[in-house]
Amino acid sequence: MPAQPFAAIFDEYGAGHLTLVLRTITESSGNERALKAPIIWAVSDLIAAQPAWAELGLRWIEAFDEVDLLGLMRQVQPNRQAVQLRAAICTLLFERLSVALGWPGLGIRAGSREGGLAA
Numbered sequence: 301m302p303a304q305p306f307a308a309i310f311d312e313y314g315a316g317h318l319t320l321v322l323r324t325i326t327e328s329s330g331n332e333r334a335l336k337a338p339i340i341w342a343v344s345d346l347i348a349a350q351p352a353w354a355e356l357g358l359r360w361i362e363a364f365d366e367v368d369l370l371g372l373m374r375q376v377q378p379n380r381q382a383v384q385l386r387a388a389i390c391t392l393l394f395e396r397l398s399v400a401l402g403w404p405g406l407g408i409r410a411g412s413r414e415g416g417l418a419a
Contacts, residue, residue: 328364338385345390363400
């Protein structure tokens, strides 16, 4: 993989952010090989947009255990003429993680994956 995404993310957000992006991908079950530029960018974008989720530590990583990142990339590739892979993957990640972590602005769930959104 070219170093460009790594360097650009490092330059924009710093070492801690880049480390979290890489740990999120490589430490979540089944995603160890998902170090593809659109996925790296999508995870970085989601962390930047939803920092409260990323601050959940292990819950953040565990939420990714339920997501097949390479599968998401395959799912959005046929629509890449309409939307960049990075944005499409990030949107699908937001949709899936909001179920596990709670809808931003409405509170983060205390740990349960069941029930409605926290108020």
